[in-house]
Structure formats: C-alpha cells, structure tokens
Amino acid sequence: MAVGALFKHWSLRLFAPDRILQQTYEGFKALLGFDGRCHELMAEFEVLYHEGRKEDLARTRGRYRQLAEAVAGMIAALEQMHPGIAGSLRDYFNKYDFYARLVLAPPERFLIPPFVVDHNSPAEPSLVGNKSQHLLLLKHEAKAQVPDGFTITATTFDLLIEHNRLRPALDLLLAAIDLEVPLSLDEASQALMTLIRRMELPPLVAQEILAEYDRLAVTGPDEILRVAVRSSALHEDGDHSFAGQYHSLLGIDRDGLLAAYLEVLASKYTPQALLYRIHAGIGDEDAAMAVLVLVMVESVASGVLYSRDPSVTEGQSLLVHSIRGLGLPLVGGAVVPDVFVFGPESEHPTRIVAGNQRQQLVLFQGQLQEKDLAADQAATLSLTQAQAARLAAVGRELERFFVVPQDIEWAMDSEGHLFILQSRPLCRESSRTEPPAKITTNPLPAKCHPLLANAKRAAGGVALGVIRHLDRLEQAALDSATVLVTRHIAPSLVRYIDRLAAVICEQGSVTGHFATVCREFGVVLLVEATQARVLLPEGQEVTVDGDQGRVYPGKIDALLDSSRKKAKVAGSPYAAKLRSLLDHITPLHLLDPHSPEFRPQSCRSLHDIIRYAHEKAVQIMFGLGDIAAGGAASRCRKLATELPLDIYLLDVGGAFANEEQQAAIAPESLQAAPFLALWQGLSSPEIDWQSHLHFDWQGFGDMALAGGIASGGSKDFASYAVVSPEYLNLNMRFGFHFTLIDCLCGRDSRANHCQLRFAGGGGDYQGRSIRIALLRQILGRLGFEVSVRADLLDARLMGCPAGELLDVLVAVGRLLGMTKLLDMVLREEEIDSRVQLFFQKADRFHGSTTSIIP
Incomplete structure (x- = not known):
C-alpha cells in the first residue's frame, strides 16, 4: 500500500468527506459486481467437475482468467474503498493465482531438431507418436515386416504453430466451442482447419521432408513413388484410440506431399476429432500431431486382425477380417468382410464367415478408384486358409510382444508379402x-x-x-x-x-x-x-x-x-487438472469474521480471498454513516418531514431527483428505494412520535458499540443517511438507542443485502435485554440471521429479491419506530404477544412497495 494513497485518503476524509463517501460507494458497487461474477464462475467450475461436463482446456483457461480478473477487481475495489485495508491480500492472491495458472499451463515444448526422423532406429513416442513408435518397435525388435517410411515429428507441428504465430488464434477459437451449441463446434472447426492448411512451412522443414521422400524414391520402385500420409498424434493409439478421427491420405506423390502433410495436420481440428479429444479430456497442446509417411503397399487383400474377440469378455478367439484391395472401406464400415475365427493357439480356423463385397478400392495411376469384382472373385474368399493362419500366427506374436491384445491393420501384396500397417492396444468391452x-x-x-x-x-x-x-x-x-x-x-x-x-x-x-x-x-x-x-x-x-x-x-x-452398466470413464487428464484447479479455488476456510484468524494470512484459496474482501467491504459500508456525520455537508440535504427527526441525506448516485440545491428535500422527491421503504415503515400512523424527545448520541453511538460509557458533551444529534436509488446506509439516533442500517437493493438478488445493528437504550440492563429479545424474534421471522452480545444486536439478510427486501425494510422501519422506548416499559411475558401483534399489523403493508422498486 503506497503511503501517498493512504495520506490522500485520510486528507480527503478530513477535509472533503463527501468525496470519500462517493468514492467508497462507487468502490463498493464495483466490488459487489466482481463478487457476483466470482461466484458465478466458481459455480461453473463446480458444475464442470461434479457433473462431468466437458470443454476444451482453452475454454477452461479463459474461464479461469475471468475469475482471476474478477478476484483482482475485488481487491482493487476494496483498496478504493479504504486504502490499506487489503493489507497483504494481493500477495496471497498472486500466490494462489500462480498455482492455478501452473495447473492449467500447457506442456513445455522444446522446438529443436529432429523435425523429420527416418525409420532406421526406434524413437520416443513423445517425438513420433504411438502409431509410429509401435511400427518402429515391430520393425527393429519384433522383426516384423512394415513398409519403409519416415515420420515428421510432433515437434515440427509445434514449430509450425510458433512459426506462424497461431497459438493465440487457436486458443481463441477453441475457447469459443460450447458443446451445448453444436454450431459453435462447426464454426470453430472450419476456421481452425483453414488456419492450419494455410500455414507456411519453414524452408528447412520442407527441405527435410522432401529429402526423406527422395531417399525412399531411390530405393523404391522405378515408377513414381506413392506414399500414404497418416496421423500419429500424441495420445493416439494409446489409452485412447482416436480410431478414425484423423485423416489418412493415400497415393501421394512428391508434388502433393507437403499439402498432404498440412491436410493431415488440419484433420486434428475436424468436428469429430475435436469432440473426441475434448471428451477424452486431452488438451490441444497435449495432442501435438506427428505424421507418418509410408510407402504404399499395392495390396490384393487387406484387413484388420483382433488378437482377441473385442466383443466377448475374456474371449480367447482370434479374428482375422479380410477384404480385397485396400482396407479403407473396411475400417470405414462400408463393407462386410470375410471373417476367419481361430481358437486359442489353433493353426486352423474353427469358423469362416464369408463377407459381402462387390467392389474393391485400388490405387490406379495415383488415383483411388472403386472397381467391380469379377464374379469369381466375389464368390470366393479374399484369403486362403493358409494365408489366414499365417496372419493368426503373426497376431499372436504381436500380442506376446506388446503383452496386451492387439488391434492390427495389415496388407498383403500380389507376391504374398505381409505388411503390418498399424498395431495398437485392442479396446475390449471387458475393460469397461x-x-x-x-x-x-x-x-x-x-x-x-x-x-x-x-x-x-x-x-x-x-x-x-x-x-x-x-x-x-x-x-x-x-x-x-x-x-x-x-x-x-x-x-x-x-x-x-x-x-x-x-x-x-x-x-x-x-x-x-x-x-x-x-x-x-x-x-x-x-x-x-x-x-x-x-x-x-x-x-x-x-x-x-x-x-x-x-x-x-x-x-x-x-x-x-x-444388463451390464456403462462403465464410468476413467479419470481423464482434464478431470485431474480440474480437480487440482478447484483445490486452489473453491475451499472456504475463513468462516467466522469475528475470529482472530479472519485475516489475509489465513487465506488458503481464491474463495477465502473473495470472502475476506466482501466481508471487509461490508464492514466499511456499515460504518459509512460516521463519515457523513463527521462533516460531509457540502452535498447533504435535510429531509423535509413533520416527524420529530433530523435526518440529513447524502446522495452518492442519483437519489435526488431535483438537482436544485435547496436546504430540504421531501420524501416524494427522492429516488432512493431502500430509504423510502424504511421511511414508509417509520412514518406509519401506528407509531407515536410526539411523546418522546431526541437524545444526543454522537459520542454514545461509538461508545455503545464498543461497550463503554457515554461521556456526553456532543451537540451533533442528527441522523445521517447515505443514499442512492439502490443503496442505503443510515446512522439513526433517536429515542435512547442507536441504530445502523446498511442495505443494497438492486436487480441482482445475489448482491442484495440488509444489515442492521441496534445498541443502547434508556432502560436498565434487564429492560434493554428484554427489548433485544423481542427484536431478535421479529427479525428472525423476517428472515434475518441474528446474533446478540449483551444489548448489542447484529442482524443480516442476504440474497433477497428486491421486492421482498423492500417489504422487509418497511417492517424494519415499523419495528424501529415501535420499539424506541420499549426497554423502559416492556415485560418479558409480553414478548410473544407483541410479536404476534406486530405481524398481524404487517399484513396491511405487504406488497405496498411495488411503486418504489428500483
């Protein structure tokens, strides 16, 4: 807290208290707005976690940024209200804000070579993705036959995003996806894919990609080398299959390779791929895209091998699915394949089910074409039993190699060479x-x-x-x-x-x-x-x-x-992040404002900081009348009334409808709903104002709240009200007691509140205690939370709609007027009957404030 700001505050408080009142009130309004936004956002985070809602991590980061800005706004508004009162609160906010942002931070990426790796040795999955790494393991350790090729690394994807400065735009578009609004997914997807397709490749990267293609072309067939360009994203073919979510492009030559690479990268942002990744709970930066480039196999048969039956729990059968030509129609679900079923360790199929294939997909002169099958081909199986048995043996070997059942894509060329195109963990129903x-x-x-x-x-x-x-x-x-x-x-x-x-x-x-x-x-x-x-x-x-x-x-x-129940999805990376984030946001430890531990140093979450700031703000507003009573006369106007009350009003926001500076202002000229509701109760005909006099409580008010004894001597016995169309802070000194009311009554019921403090009296301690007991019962029935210490009563009502709160203020006004000297005459046995009489008469006032709702 700057010493200059603190000196200015107290100088203004001494020499220009009206400006301090305005500044404090404006700060309070801002703080309440921030407070409401904080609670909205905390509720949204709770719903995301406890109801299992899904959204992109970029949207969650944006949601958290809004929360952090709102909390920071509360602290700034609190400092505006009373410089120095926040103390070290900002330091603790910075601490927990740092922890929260650390939870949401994307993984650190090092944009260093290699950007392209050949397949002459194994590579880490964090560099080439699971799909590529599995093939490299099969080639170099399991000695399986896989097509020649190379991998453009995940680091290259991150490099391209950085080189083209796309991350802010990507995050903005991802954050705009609302899964409850399907159109937002389509719009974001279209924009994201366009950005990726238009990326500029750094010359060094483009040269490396084409150099690897040229290396393959030298060792390949004499004609133009055709390659398959396939995704190998991080997390793909791991705990989540991402099966069919990304694009594969077949039959690509040198001229089309770089465009094909960008197209596969762009498929990371198709609507279905986005939705799958979000539901899997994986952040965009965690799913960087490596791309696998493989020499095309001119397959006469291809298909999928399951080393275990995925649809039978604990099943031991091995399934070989086969079609003629390329396998794309099979994995796309467009054709019914031939199926060879093998028992455990069986060398011969125990069952063969013929498929239904009329056309095959082939690569002809660099183009994918569907060709009709000859009648004899359509009538016969796509594999011989010996070929199927060979595939079954390979499937068992790969399961033993990876130690878990496998989902294997394969192709066989015209010479009978078997190639493994992909091998990933088999997703089985038994696990879910x-x-x-x-x-x-x-x-x-x-x-x-x-x-x-x-x-x-x-x-x-x-x-x-x-x-x-x-x-x-x-x-x-x-x-x-x-x-x-x-x-x-x-x-x-x-x-x-x-x-x-x-x-x-x-x-x-x-x-x-x-x-x-x-x-x-x-x-x-x-x-x-x-x-x-x-x-x-x-x-x-x-x-x-x-x-x-x-x-x-x-x-x-x-x-x-x-039936079997759907299994609960295992904790996703997103759910884990959200749980950790909530641990820094929502726990509330500061429960008792009267506790010595209610201080910034005890804050252990953003919720604690929000609670502390709000409570201190309310305490400041509760004492606002003291500033008005201390000399804010330049903007005060006396209330014109026939009641024996001297009330001075200070407008902090449009309460005076008549801007002409006159000595007094009539109630009907006010635009101050809370004050007018209270005044309606105070001026009720049932209240006798003529038989009692005022008393000077300027010194006694502060003393009574502190539990001391009045010294007298003060001549300032007026009451002061700080008013606006939605706000009231009233220091009222009449009869032989002191009353303070602080009320906000606006359209946002969540921010609305009414606080009341009642102290003192002309009777003895027993009489004052009996009157406090009466007030406690009535205020409790009106909905207030009431606490009593000796003859000091504090009451609070929070979150009440404006119409209801104005009715309550009418009742409070009646209550204050009717009980002003009861401490001298009230007997304990009369409490219940007085309460009953009060609420019987209250019915005539219910709903009478409709015309003054702000």
Whole structure:
C-alpha cells in the first residue's frame, strides 16, 4: 500500500468527506459486481467437475482468467474503498493465482531438431507418436515386416504453430466451442482447419521432408513413388484410440506431399476429432500431431486382425477380417468382410464367415478408384486358409510382444508379402463393463417379440431409447436416449457419441473405427442389421439387446435390470487438472469474521480471498454513516418531514431527483428505494412520535458499540443517511438507542443485502435485554440471521429479491419506530404477544412497495 494513497485518503476524509463517501460507494458497487461474477464462475467450475461436463482446456483457461480478473477487481475495489485495508491480500492472491495458472499451463515444448526422423532406429513416442513408435518397435525388435517410411515429428507441428504465430488464434477459437451449441463446434472447426492448411512451412522443414521422400524414391520402385500420409498424434493409439478421427491420405506423390502433410495436420481440428479429444479430456497442446509417411503397399487383400474377440469378455478367439484391395472401406464400415475365427493357439480356423463385397478400392495411376469384382472373385474368399493362419500366427506374436491384445491393420501384396500397417492396444468391452454372466439372467416377458433380430454385435450391452433415423437427424433433437438407425456409418457420427444410447447400422463392420469408439464410450452398436430402417420406425421407444443382436418394442425391464452398466470413464487428464484447479479455488476456510484468524494470512484459496474482501467491504459500508456525520455537508440535504427527526441525506448516485440545491428535500422527491421503504415503515400512523424527545448520541453511538460509557458533551444529534436509488446506509439516533442500517437493493438478488445493528437504550440492563429479545424474534421471522452480545444486536439478510427486501425494510422501519422506548416499559411475558401483534399489523403493508422498486 503506497503511503501517498493512504495520506490522500485520510486528507480527503478530513477535509472533503463527501468525496470519500462517493468514492467508497462507487468502490463498493464495483466490488459487489466482481463478487457476483466470482461466484458465478466458481459455480461453473463446480458444475464442470461434479457433473462431468466437458470443454476444451482453452475454454477452461479463459474461464479461469475471468475469475482471476474478477478476484483482482475485488481487491482493487476494496483498496478504493479504504486504502490499506487489503493489507497483504494481493500477495496471497498472486500466490494462489500462480498455482492455478501452473495447473492449467500447457506442456513445455522444446522446438529443436529432429523435425523429420527416418525409420532406421526406434524413437520416443513423445517425438513420433504411438502409431509410429509401435511400427518402429515391430520393425527393429519384433522383426516384423512394415513398409519403409519416415515420420515428421510432433515437434515440427509445434514449430509450425510458433512459426506462424497461431497459438493465440487457436486458443481463441477453441475457447469459443460450447458443446451445448453444436454450431459453435462447426464454426470453430472450419476456421481452425483453414488456419492450419494455410500455414507456411519453414524452408528447412520442407527441405527435410522432401529429402526423406527422395531417399525412399531411390530405393523404391522405378515408377513414381506413392506414399500414404497418416496421423500419429500424441495420445493416439494409446489409452485412447482416436480410431478414425484423423485423416489418412493415400497415393501421394512428391508434388502433393507437403499439402498432404498440412491436410493431415488440419484433420486434428475436424468436428469429430475435436469432440473426441475434448471428451477424452486431452488438451490441444497435449495432442501435438506427428505424421507418418509410408510407402504404399499395392495390396490384393487387406484387413484388420483382433488378437482377441473385442466383443466377448475374456474371449480367447482370434479374428482375422479380410477384404480385397485396400482396407479403407473396411475400417470405414462400408463393407462386410470375410471373417476367419481361430481358437486359442489353433493353426486352423474353427469358423469362416464369408463377407459381402462387390467392389474393391485400388490405387490406379495415383488415383483411388472403386472397381467391380469379377464374379469369381466375389464368390470366393479374399484369403486362403493358409494365408489366414499365417496372419493368426503373426497376431499372436504381436500380442506376446506388446503383452496386451492387439488391434492390427495389415496388407498383403500380389507376391504374398505381409505388411503390418498399424498395431495398437485392442479396446475390449471387458475393460469397461460388467461380466456377461449377469446378462439375460431374467426371462423375457411372454409374447415379447423383437422388431429386429439377427443383427451382429459390434459393441455389446443393453440400451433404452427413442429411434432416430440418420437421414432425419437434427442435432437439437438428440439426447442421451437416442437410438440411431442408419444405412452406413458416416465419420461424423463420432461427434454425437455422447448423446447416443445405441446405433443400429444396416451395413457396418465389427472392425470399423466407429466400433472401436463405441466400445470406448460404452455405446451399443449393432451392424449388418438387415432392413433396420424399415423395421424400426422413427420415434418409437425400443430396448436394444446388443449382446443378442435384437431390438424390442418399448421398455424391457428384464433386460435392462440385468444388463451390464456403462462403465464410468476413467479419470481423464482434464478431470485431474480440474480437480487440482478447484483445490486452489473453491475451499472456504475463513468462516467466522469475528475470529482472530479472519485475516489475509489465513487465506488458503481464491474463495477465502473473495470472502475476506466482501466481508471487509461490508464492514466499511456499515460504518459509512460516521463519515457523513463527521462533516460531509457540502452535498447533504435535510429531509423535509413533520416527524420529530433530523435526518440529513447524502446522495452518492442519483437519489435526488431535483438537482436544485435547496436546504430540504421531501420524501416524494427522492429516488432512493431502500430509504423510502424504511421511511414508509417509520412514518406509519401506528407509531407515536410526539411523546418522546431526541437524545444526543454522537459520542454514545461509538461508545455503545464498543461497550463503554457515554461521556456526553456532543451537540451533533442528527441522523445521517447515505443514499442512492439502490443503496442505503443510515446512522439513526433517536429515542435512547442507536441504530445502523446498511442495505443494497438492486436487480441482482445475489448482491442484495440488509444489515442492521441496534445498541443502547434508556432502560436498565434487564429492560434493554428484554427489548433485544423481542427484536431478535421479529427479525428472525423476517428472515434475518441474528446474533446478540449483551444489548448489542447484529442482524443480516442476504440474497433477497428486491421486492421482498423492500417489504422487509418497511417492517424494519415499523419495528424501529415501535420499539424506541420499549426497554423502559416492556415485560418479558409480553414478548410473544407483541410479536404476534406486530405481524398481524404487517399484513396491511405487504406488497405496498411495488411503486418504489428500483
């Protein structure tokens, strides 16, 4: 606290108290605004954590910045009200603000080479991503055959963002995504992808990429070298698969390589990829994109191998899925593959299920083309049993190598060479659901016939919901009980994953990327559901038995009661950050303002700082009348009234409707709702003002609050009110007691409050105590929180709507007028009857303040 500011404050308080009053009041209004915003934002953080809401970390950082600014604003406003009172509060705010920002800080990145790495040795996943690292391990340690290639590192992505100075713009767009407003996701995605596609590549990086391509071209085939450009983002193919969320571009030549690289980077910001990452709780900076470049395999057959059946808990079967040509239609769920099922360690398939393929995807002269299969090809399996057995052996070897079941993409060329294109941990239902023994233990009701049967299980479980058809899909109509029926699985379906109970697809595949995502998120998925769009009408409530491949009309309790439950998603990185952040924000330790520990040094969170600042501000306003009584005469005007009360009003914000400087102002000329409500009660005809005199309480007021004895001698016996249209601070000295009222009554009920202090009296201690007991009962019934120490009463009412608070002020005015000398005559046995009489008469005043609501 600067000495100059403190000296100025006390100089003004001595020589220009009216300016201090205005300054204090303006500071108080600002502080209350900041206080309200702080509590709104703390509530938003609580909802995010306790209700499991999701948002991008950039949005959370922005939310926290708003909170920090509001807390800092409270401290600044408190200093404006009374320089020096905040003490070391700002130091403690800076401390906890630092801790909170540290929790939310992005990971530190070192923008140093290598920017491109060849595949001549293993590399760290933090550099090349899991997908690339797995292939390098297979090549160098498992001695599996993988295509030649290289990886553009995740460091390069960070370098490009820095080189193009995009981080502020990316964060701004990410922070604008509100998952409750789907359009915001689309708009942000479009802008983000445009920024990435337009990035400038530093010449050194572009040269390194093309040099690696040229190296591959020298050792490759004589014709133009074609490569596949695939994502290998950090976190992809790890605890979260990100299956199908990013783009892969096939058949790329040298001229198109750099543009293809940028396009794969841009796919980091497709709507479905954004939504997946946000729901996985991973920050944008934590998911930097490495890109894998592999020589294309001219495959005659390709597919997906599951070293364990993902849809059967504890299942030991190995599944080989195969189609002719490139595997893109298979992982996209657009074709039904041939399936070879192998038992544990079996060298021969125990079951073969023929697929349904009429076309194959091939690379022809650098272009992807769909070609019709010849009749003999369509009628025969895409693999021989020997080839399938060979694949099964490789799958078992890779499972042993990685120690966990694997999800493997493979390709076979015309010479029978087998290439592993990808190997990642297999997402199985067993890791997210209860054992299947609990399923179908209850018999189905009689005459319970399915609407659809014989669909294939891709992700099991039982779900209840309402049918929606994809061709009529509207985002606004979706909720968490939607059963989506579709002909095929579009990539954009992932963006609705959190609102789907089940998906039923007429085509689709167990091996599709969407099936992997459904197993991750616990969404039931049925594929190969023939005529589902005909058999399942829009709008019908159904129960989907994902384990048996059936759909029943209505709610089938027998299935739902015994079904496996969706597992709770394991704690995400976002949830962990949010929990740590809340530990610095929301705990409240400063509970008792009267405790000696109620001080800045005891603050242990931002909530403590907010509480301290608010309480001190209210205490300052509670004593504001003393400044007015001390000589703020330049802007004071006496209230014109026939009552035997001398009340001087100080306007701090538009209370005087008539700006002409006159000696007195009538109540009807005031625009001061709290004061007028109190005055309505004080001037009630039931109150006798003629039989009692004033008393000089200038010295006694301060003394009474301190528990001392009046010394007398003061001639300043007037009452002072600081007023505005929404605010009242009144020091009232009448009868033989002292009353102080501080009230804010505006449109924001959360900021509204009324505080009252009552002390002194002309009777003996017993009489004053009896009157205090009466006041305590009445104020308690009016909604006040009341505390009493001897003959000193403090009461507080918080968070009351304006209309109700004005009615309370009328009652308080009546109460003050009616009890001014009761300490001399009131008997203890009369308390209950007096309380009852007070509230009987109160009915006539209820709602009478409507015309003066600000």
